[in-house]
Structures are given as structure tokens and as C-alpha cells.
Amino acid sequence: MSVRLSTFAWRNLWRNARRTLVLISVFTLGIFTMLLIQSFLQGWMKSTLETTYKNLAEPIQIHHPAYLDEPEVEHFFDFNAQLKQQLENTPDIQIAPRIRVNATMQSEYDSVSVMIVGFNPQAEKGLSFLSESMLTGDYQREAAGLVIGEKLAKRLTTQLDRRVVLMAQKNGGGLAEIGLPIQGLYKHADPRIEESLVFMPIDTAANWLNIKQGLHEIGMVPATDNKLEIQTLSAELQAAFPELSVQTIWQRQPILEATLELSENMIWIWLGFVLLLMMLGMLNTLMMSLYERQQEFNLLYSLGIKPLRLRLLVVYEVGLILLVSTLLAILLMLGLVAWIGDGIELQRFAEGAAQFGMGTKLYLLIDLPKWTEVLVATLSTTIVFSLWPIWRATRHNRLQAR
Amino acid sequence: MPPILEIQQLCKHYHDGDKLIQAVDQVSLTIEKGEFISLYGPSGSGKTTLLNLIGGLERPDSGDILLNGQSTPKLNTDQLTDLRLNKIGFIFQSYNLIPVFSALENVAFIMQMQGQDKASTLERAREVLKAVGLEGLENRRPAHLSGGQQQRVAIARAIAAKPSLVLADEPTANLDSQNSRALIELLKQLNEELNMTFIITSHDPEVIHFAPRQIQLRDGQVVSNDLDKDKN
Numbered sequence: 001m002s003v004r005l006s007t008f009a010w011r012n013l014w015r016n017a018r019r020t021l022v023l024i025s026v027f028t029l030g031i032f033t034m035l036l037i038q039s040f041l042q043g044w045m046k047s048t049l050e051t052t053y054k055n056l057a058e059p060i061q062i063h064h065p066a067y068l069d070e071p072e073v074e075h076f077f078d079f080n081a082q083l084k085q086q087l088e089n090t091p092d093i094q095i096a097p098r099i100r101v102n103a104t105m106q107s108e109y110d111s112v113s114v115m116i117v118g119f120n121p122q123a124e125k126g127l128s129f130l131s132e133s134m135l136t137g138d139y140q141r142e143a144a145g146l147v148i149g150e151k152l153a154k155r156l157t158t159q160l161d162r163r164v165v166l167m168a169q170k171n172g173g174g175l176a177e178i179g180l181p182i183q184g185l186y187k188h189a190d191p192r193i194e195e196s197l198v199f200m201p202i203d204t205a206a207n208w209l210n211i212k213q214g215l216h217e218i219g220m221v222p223a224t225d226n227k228l229e230i231q232t233l234s235a236e237l238q239a240a241f242p243e244l245s246v247q248t249i250w251q252r253q254p255i256l257e258a259t260l261e262l263s264e265n266m267i268w269i270w271l272g273f274v275l276l277l278m279m280l281g282m283l284n285t286l287m288m289s290l291y292e293r294q295q296e297f298n299l300l301y302s303l304g305i306k307p308l309r310l311r312l313l314v315v316y317e318v319g320l321i322l323l324v325s326t327l328l329a330i331l332l333m334l335g336l337v338a339w340i341g342d343g344i345e346l347q348r349f350a351e352g353a354a355q356f357g358m359g360t361k362l363y364l365l366i367d368l369p370k371w372t373e374v375l376v377a378t379l380s381t382t383i384v385f386s387l388w389p390i391w392r393a394t395r396h397n398r399l400q401a402r
Numbered sequence: 403m404p405p406i407l408e409i410q411q412l413c414k415h416y417h418d419g420d421k422l423i424q425a426v427d428q429v430s431l432t433i434e435k436g437e438f439i440s441l442y443g444p445s446g447s448g449k450t451t452l453l454n455l456i457g458g459l460e461r462p463d464s465g466d467i468l469l470n471g472q473s474t475p476k477l478n479t480d481q482l483t484d485l486r487l488n489k490i491g492f493i494f495q496s497y498n499l500i501p502v503f504s505a506l507e508n509v510a511f512i513m514q515m516q517g518q519d520k521a522s523t524l525e526r527a528r529e530v531l532k533a534v535g536l537e538g539l540e541n542r543r544p545a546h547l548s549g550g551q552q553q554r555v556a557i558a559r560a561i562a563a564k565p566s567l568v569l570a571d572e573p574t575a576n577l578d579s580q581n582s583r584a585l586i587e588l589l590k591q592l593n594e595e596l597n598m599t600f601i602i603t604s605h606d607p608e609v610i611h612f613a614p615r616q617i618q619l620r621d622g623q624v625v626s627n628d629l630d631k632d633k634n
Contacts, residue, residue: 004514011502299498302459303512304487306480 005309009316016289020321023285027325027382028332030278034271034374035333036364041267043343043365045260046225049249052256054129055193056117057249058096058219060234065245067216068252073101073169076214077244086240090233092223096123099205100216103168105148105198107156114152114198116168118205127221130186130199136160137184144204145183149194153185160185166198171210178208275378279385282318286386290314290393297394310394311387318386322379330371337364404471406566406599407433407456412465414451414622425451426462427622435566436597438590440613442604448622449603450571456601457490457569458482470566487516491560493570497552499544499559505531505551506540509558516563523562530558534588550581554588561592570602574609586612 013020067075099118121140125131139147163181170176188194238246250257343363414426425448454460467474499508509527534554574582586609593600618626
């Protein structure tokens with residue numbers, strides 16, 4: 001019987017093709033807009049997280065427990081065999097060991113405060129922004145040398161292959177000085193990073209600062225981007241090494257998490273607004289349609305069709321419109337996603353966006369669970385909203401008069 | 403054998419502003435199975451109201467209607483709807499076919515709503531359409547049929563499920579005299595062949611006098627209830 005009603009409903013839709021097409025257009029546009037907002041926001045959030053990770057703020061980081069509050073040279077930890085083995089045995093992660101201290105950098109013209117990052121070029125490859133941001137020179141050279149930002153170079157009025165002097169507190173007390181050549185320049189969207197982060201080989205940094213085998217930080221990027229899995233992995237490592245501090249990015253940067261959560265909540269306000277407009281359009285058209293069809297309902301009722309079946313008939317009609325609209329909206333979205341491809345780099349706004357820690361790539365992320373949430377919300381809201389006019393038009397007392 | 407329809411002291415009134423209109427007033431009738439009855443009277447005499455009461459489309463203020471011995475005013479709304487679906491066939495003045503269905507589908511629809519399987523309902527619908535002279539037009543939609551043909555489809559729809567009673571409200575009102583005559587002859591033929599009970603309201607003297615039994619209403623009351631001996 002239900003097959004029969006669905007056929008009846010489908011044919012009814014095309015009795016007034018213009019009205020049906022208007023409704024399908026409204027719903028397609030509405031659902032498309034909602035999927036677009038959702039996909040755009042998910043893409044932006046992912047891009048923001050990826051940008052943050054690449055700015056040496058990986059999903060999981062290991063530090064000396066005091067380091068994050070006081071990033072002093074002596075707050076290092078021993079990269080011992082047990083820790084190495086544990087990390088080697090953890091599947092699907094990339095790790096980057098680092099030494100990080102504040103220092104003063106001096107050229108023959110000026111001196112500025114910088115953050116020294118002692119790094120392993122091989123481990124860092126693909127993890128930090130450095131591999132994608134080199135302007136000139138080579139960050140992978142094994143010889144002792146520095147990679148600095150272009151803006152910092154300008155500020156110090158220095159250039160590639162020129163030597164600069166670094167001065168920092170060394171482990172055990174006293175000042176440590178080292179003179180090194182600049183062997184690479186990088187460019188970064190965030191001027192604060194470009195003017196402050198200075199990279200040098202990790203062995204050079206360890207010798208210079210007298211922290212043999214010591215590290216200030218291990219950055220870890222798991223293959224998964226699932227928050228719960230990352231939190232679980234972090235908790236496992238913390239349990240295995242209670243003398244260290246193992247924290248996720250959400251623990252280290254609660255503001256970032258709050259921003260992303262706020263964005264995720266904002267989307268529902270937007271979606272609610274779009275949904276409301278759709279509902280107004282739908283209710284108006286549906287009520288007109290039901291009013292025009294009152295005679296038909298009366299006839300069917302007279303013939304012995306119960307109000308419940310009449311309601312089911314109109315619900316089928318609304319459902320079919322939704323089905324067609326949803327398919328069209330998904331097709332449009334897939335087309336748009338394919339057209340945009342890997343995303344659009346917003347170079348013009350990159351500096352401003354980077355300063356707020358935001359991603360600079362505009363792309364649409366097909367997040368099936370999120371799409372499902374949007375579609376379920378839209379479809380169920382529409383059906384629920386349509387029930388009221390349908391119920392009104394098919395009440396017994398309304399149907400009495402033939 | 404008990405009568406198929408027994409109407410006892412039936413009353414129904416309406417309010418038109420402050421005015422009380424007694425649409426059906428103390429009507430009592432007994433109708434036997436297989437009768438062919440015309441119900442006539444001037445506009446406002448209560449014909450359609452009486453038909454609606456018999457068909458369970460309206461509820462009486464007082465009195466009783468026994469269809470096959472079952473008191474219909476005592477049924478709830480859903481039971482009345484089931485009664486209309488299973489026991490009563492309706493033929494309307496303006497055909498009231500479902501425009502998106504073909505003639506065949508229109509006829510099969512009620513049987514399918516009763517829960518009968520699709521194949522057997524389509525077979526039965528073809529049979530009935532043939533019986534009303536519409537063989538070859540099964541797949542046409544109402545918009546592609548003439549008024550007379552549409553009313554024949556409506557008749558086929560009304561009788562296809564073999565109801566106990568067929569109620570026809572001015573079935574020839576929208577037809578020319580030739581079609582009107584052909585249609586009423588068809589109804590009579592079906593009445594005789596199927597032994598189905600027909601109650602037909604009409605203003606048309608030809609239709610009225612074609613029926614063996616004629617019931618005249620005026621101001622909601624039965625003023626004559628004649629059996630035409632020559633035709634019965």
C-alpha cells in the first residue's frame with residue numbers, strides 16, 4: 001500500500017509542476033547553503049588546526065613539567081632510551097625533538113630577542129612550516145648554521161652567509177655565546193614568528209647550552225586527527241612518564257579550543273536562521289497547496305480514506321521534495337568541492353589571519369558525520385513543521401463537508 | 403431477509419445564522435437489497451443531507467440508520483470511514499476522479515485501499531471498466547475523457563469493490579440528455595446484473611421516473627414513497 005501512496009504522492013507533485021519546482025529550488029538552495037557553511041567551517045577549522053600544528057604546536061607535546069610556565073634552559077628532560085623506545089613503539093606518529101630557549105641575537109647593526117629552536121631537520125620535515133617556507137638557503141645542512149626569518153634578517157640588517165652572535169643562559173649557570181652563519185631564510189605569514197623563531201641544528205644547540213641528551217620539547221603528530229584518540233594517546237604517554245608533562249594542544253591552548261568550539265556552535269545559529277527561512281517558504285507554499293486541495297481531501301475522505309492516510313500522502317509528498325532537493329544539494333556540493341579542489345590560498349588575508357592563529361586556506365571539507373547532522377536536522381525539522389498544516393487540513397471536522 | 407437499509411425517525415438540523423433549518427425531519431425508510439431508488443425534491447429539500455447521513459458523512463441529531471442491521475450513528479469516525487470504504491460506493495455530480503490516476507487506477511484505487519493485492523484489483527478494474535463500456539480507455543487520465551466517460555469511470559469505481567449500497571448524488575447533472583439517459587440505463591443494468599442497491603438523487607424527471615421506486619422529499623420530510631409497479 002505504501003508503494004501506492006508514494007506513487008500517488010509523486011504524481012501529485014507534478015500536478016502543479018511550477019510550485020513543486022519552486023519548492024525544490026528553495027530546499028535545494030537551503031540545504032546547499034547549510035552544507036556549504038558546514039563544509040566551509042569544518043575546512044577552516046581543519047586548516048586552522050593544521051596551521052597551528054605547523055607553527056611548532058603539535059597535537060601532543062612532551063615537556064619538562066615546569067617548562068611551559070617557565071621556559072628556562074634548565075627545564076629540560078632526558079631523552080633516554082626508555083622514552084625513545086616508547087615513542088618508537090607507538091604506531092603512526094611522527095615526532096620532532098627540540099631544544100627551545102630564549103636568546104639574544106646580535107648583528108653588527110642591531111640586537112633582538114629571539115626564540116632559538118634546536119631541531120633535527122630530518123624529523124622536522126613535513127611537521128613544521130619550515131620545509132614549506134624556505135626562501136633561500138637550505139635548512140637541512142648538517143653544518144652548524146642558522147635559519148632565520150626574512151623579516152628578522154632585515155631588522156638585523158644581515159643576510160645569507162653572514163655571521164651573527166647568539167647569547168643565552170646555559171645550563172648550569174652563566175652565559176653562553178656562539179657565532180654562527182645564516183644558512184637559510186624563511187618566510188612566514190605571521191610576522192611575529194618570522195621575527196622571532198631562529199632554527200639551528202639540535203646538536204649545535206645542545207653543545208652550546210650544555211644540555212647533552214636533553215630536550216625541551218618533543219612534538220608529536222599522530223596519523224589520526226580524531227580528538228578523542230589524540231587525548232587517549234596523550235593520557236597513555238602521561239601515565240607511562242609521570243615525571244614529564246604530556247599535553248594535547250587543547251590543554252596547552254584552551255583559547256584555540258574555545259574559538260573552535262564557538263565557531264562550531266555559531267554554525268548552528270546560522271543553520272537555524274537558514275532553516276527558519278526555509279520553513280517559512282515551505283509552510284507558506286504548503287498551506288496554499290493544501291488549501292487548494294481541500295476538495296480532493298474531502299473526496300478521498302468520502303471514499304473511505306482515513307485522515308491518517310491523507311496525512312501520510314502529504315508527508316510522502318514533502319518527503320519526496322526533500323529527497324530530490326537533498327540529492328541535488330549534495331550533487332551541487334560535490335561539484336563545488338571538486339571545482340575548488342585543494343583549496344584557495346587567501347594570500348591577501350594571510351597575515352591578518354595568521355596573527356589570529358587562523359588557517360589561511362579556504363577549502364570545503366566533506367565531513368560525512370557533520371553533513372549527516374545537517375541533513376537529519378533539516379529533514380526532521382521540515383517534516384515536523386509540515387505536520388501542523390497537514391493535520392489542520394485533514395482533521396475529521398474539516399473533512400466533513402464534501 | 404432483513405432490509406439492507408433501515409432509517410428510523412432521522413433528524414438533522416442546521417443553523418443559518420439565527421435561523422434553524424430542519425434539513426431532515428423525522429424520516430423513516432426501509433430499503434431492501436437490490437432496490438433502485440430515486441430520491442427527488444426541490445433544492446433544499448434535504449436530498450443531499452439524507453444521502454450524507456446514509457453515507458456516514460454527517461451524523462444525525464436523532465434517529466437511527468441501520469445498514470445491514472448495523473447502527474451507523476453509533477460508529478466512531480474511523481469505523482464510519484471504514485464503513486464507507488468497504489460497504490458504500492459513491493458517485494458524485496462532478497465525477498471527482500483523481501486527476502493523476504488513469505481510469506484503471508482510479509477504479510482500482512479503492513480496492514487497493516481496502517488492502518487487496520494490486521494484480522487482482524487491476525484485473526477487477528479492467529472487468530468493471532469493460533462492463534461500463536470503457537474498454538480501451540483504461541489508461542487515459544480523466545482530463546482525456548469526456549464528461550460521460552468520466553462519470554462511467556466514477557460508476558466503475560463505485561461498484562468495483564462490490565459495496566452493499568451505491569449512493570449517487572445527482573450523477574447526471576453535468577451530462578447532456580443523451581449521456582444522461584445512457585448513464586441511468588447503465589446504472590439500472592448494473593443494479594439488475596449485480597443485485598446491488600442504488601439510491602440516486604436527481605432533479606431530472608427522466609432519471610426520477612426511470613427508477614422503480616421514487617421517494618420525494620420536501621422540507622426534509624418524505625412526502626411520497628412510491629413503488630412504480632409497471633417498472634418493478
